Amino acid sequence: MFGLKEYRAVQSLDEAHELLMQSRDNVILGGLLWMKMGRKQYHTGIDLSGLGLNMISETEDSIDIGCMTPLRQMETSPLLHQWFGPLFSDAFKGIVGVQFRNLATLGGSVYSRFGFSDVITALTALDTQIHLYQAGTVSLSEFLNMDQKRDILIKAVIRKQAVKTNFQTRRKSATDFPVLSVAVSLCNGQWKIAVGARPSRAALAKKAADLLSSEPDEEKITATLDSVVNELSFGTDQRAGSDYRKVLAKVLVKRGINAICR
Amino acid sequence: MQITCRINKREFIRDIEPDLLLIDFVRSLGFKSVKRGCDTSNCGLCTVWVDEKPVLSCSVLAARVNHKAVTTLEGLEEEAKEVGWFLATQGAEQCGFCSPGLIMNILAMKAEFKNPTTEDIKQYLAGNLCRCSGYESQLRAIKNYFDLQGVAHENC
Ligand SMILES: Cc1cc2nc3c(=O)[nH]c(=O)nc-3n(C[C@H](O)[C@H](O)[C@H](O)COP(=O)(O)OP(=O)(O)OC[C@H]3O[C@@H](n4cnc5c(N)ncnc54)[C@H](O)[C@@H]3O)c2cc1C
Ligand code: FES
Ligand code: FES
Numbered sequence: 001m002f003g004l005k006e007y008r009a010v011q012s013l014d015e016a017h018e019l020l021m022q023s024r025d026n027v028i029l030g031g032l033l034w035m036k037m038g039r040k041q042y043h044t045g046i047d048l049s050g051l052g053l054n055m056i057s058e059t060e061d062s063i064d065i066g067c068m069t070p071l072r073q074m075e076t077s078p079l080l081h082q083w084f085g086p087l088f089s090d091a092f093k094g095i096v097g098v099q100f101r102n103l104a105t106l107g108g109s110v111y112s113r114f115g116f117s118d119v120i121t122a123l124t125a126l127d128t129q130i131h132l133y134q135a136g137t138v139s140l141s142e143f144l145n146m147d148q149k150r151d152i153l154i155k156a157v158i159r160k161q162a163v164k165t166n167f168q169t170r171r172k173s174a175t176d177f178p179v180l181s182v183a184v185s186l187c188n189g190q191w192k193i194a195v196g197a198r199p200s201r202a203a204l205a206k207k208a209a210d211l212l213s214s215e216p217d218e219e220k221i222t223a224t225l226d227s228v229v230n231e232l233s234f235g236t237d238q239r240a241g242s243d244y245r246k247v248l249a250k251v252l253v254k255r256g257i258n259a260i261c262r
Numbered sequence: 263m264q265i266t267c268r269i270n271k272r273e274f275i276r277d278i279e280p281d282l283l284l285i286d287f288v289r290s291l292g293f294k295s296v297k298r299g300c301d302t303s304n305c306g307l308c309t310v311w312v313d314e315k316p317v318l319s320c321s322v323l324a325a326r327v328n329h330k331a332v333t334t335l336e337g338l339e340e341e342a343k344e345v346g347w348f349l350a351t352q353g354a355e356q357c358g359f360c361s362p363g364l365i366m367n368i369l370a371m372k373a374e375f376k377n378p379t380t381e382d383i384k385q386y387l388a389g390n391l392c393r394c395s396g397y398e399s400q401l402r403a404i405k406n407y408f409d410l411q412g413v414a415h416e417n418c
Contacts, residue, residue: 002281003281004280004281004323005280006280007263007280007281007323007325009325009328029323031321032321032322032323033303033318033321036283036303036320036321037301037302037303045280045281045323047325047326049326093385093388096303096304096388096389097306097367097387097388097389097390098316098367098370098371098385098386098388098389099306099309099316099317099318099367099389100303100304100318100321100389102315102316102317103317103318103321103322174388175304175388175389
């Protein structure tokens with residue numbers, strides 16, 4: 001099991017960053033769910049719980065989600081529901097259970113950049129930026145593709161837009177890791193199609209989305225589905241083969257588009 | 263390091279190791295209803311409430327409950343007895359190993375939902391694994407329990 005020699009509840013982000021940079025054995029504590037399963041012996045565990053970063057707030061043009069916000073708080077947030085529909089509740093309901101999601105944090109989930117992450121898939125279908133202590137503000141896709149330097153993820157900022165969303169996933173059992181996950185959104189006539197757990201992490205099928213109009217006919221949808229599987233890479237792991245994932249991607253993306261058009 | 267917390271309304275001040283987990287902390291204080299059923303945060307057996315929210319005590323640092331209120335099954339004896347009766351009546355308690363975590367989460371659901379549907383119940387309790395019951399008898403018991411609370415639920 002993992003170990004900690006010291007525990008520090010920090011008073012500021014400056015203090016947290018200074019501690020993080022002091023040693024490679026110091027670590028930011030998210031909800032601990034992933035970290036706990038490892039065997040690493042850390043020196044200092046840095047707890048951001050006292051910094052008020054466990055909140056979802058609203059500015060004139062964005063919804064800001066602090067890194068310590070538990071996933072359960074996101075899925076039950078009336079504010080997130082008002083702006084993005086049931087996207088987060090649909091995306092998170094398969095993540096283990098309520099008690100787990102009362103602990104797992106937004107920061108730990110995004111920072112880990114897991115391929116299977118339903119959290120990242122859902123955020124990818126929105127206009128999401130990530131605020132980091134050192135690297136500043138970057139788009140979510142930039143964050144996912146940049147060199148993994150040690151930093152602190154402070155919050156996710158989602159642009160407020162009149163957006164329709166839908167989340168689809170296939171799991172072998174209700175709370176297993178996803179075999180594939182899809183988040184689709186439509187905002188001002190522009191579609192976004194995010195496909196995650198391919199098994200690599202979520203990415204947008206941009207060319208495919210550009211083929212769609214606000215009210216696409218069958219022919220356009222079929223062309224879009226073909227484009228999704230040509231544009232994105234699909235791999236094989238213990239959960240599924242790449243061919244199966246491609247078939248699944250077409251089915252789930254189609255369901256997502258139809259749900260939004262309905 | 264030293265922490266102060268309330269467990270089942272009683273105050274405890276203790277010196278702990280920084281990486282002590284809440285499950286081991288509460289058990290060391292005699293709250294043995296809290297058990298470990300897995301190593302992967304998946305089974306729900308270790309469920310306790312921290313400030314009224316159900317969490318997996320196997321995945322929480324004891325250091326993090328400093329100045330917080332923890333509730334275990336021992337602190338909810340009457341309510342637990344009532345839920346337990348419904349489970350037993352439907353034959354849902356077979357080996358009974360999953361019951362402490364399940365009952366803690368049923369009571370947490372009761373605090374959050376006025377009238378849970380079948381789907382609500384299934385989703386809320388998805389993180390409470392049971393090796394014996396096949397869940398049907400548990401579901402019947404939970405619906406009966408909510409009926410008795412005078413709380414309507416969808417009958418599907
Ligand atoms: C059994 C199990 C099943 C799961 N199933 C799913 C699933 O089906 N779908 C899904 O999407 N996810 C799943 N997850 C992942 C889970 O939802 C969380 O994403 C994961 O536990 C990490 O979140 P955490 O808050 O627990 O972070 P931790 O485990 O505490 O931290 C993870 C990493 O992120 C770092 N970190 C945490 N917060 C920050 C921050 N603010 N800034 C910088 N670094 C930070 C930590 O130092 C650590 O390296 C599963 C996890 C487990 C253990
Ligand atoms: S012991 Fe299994 S979830 Fe905590
Ligand atoms: S009754 Fe045996 S595990 Fe649930």
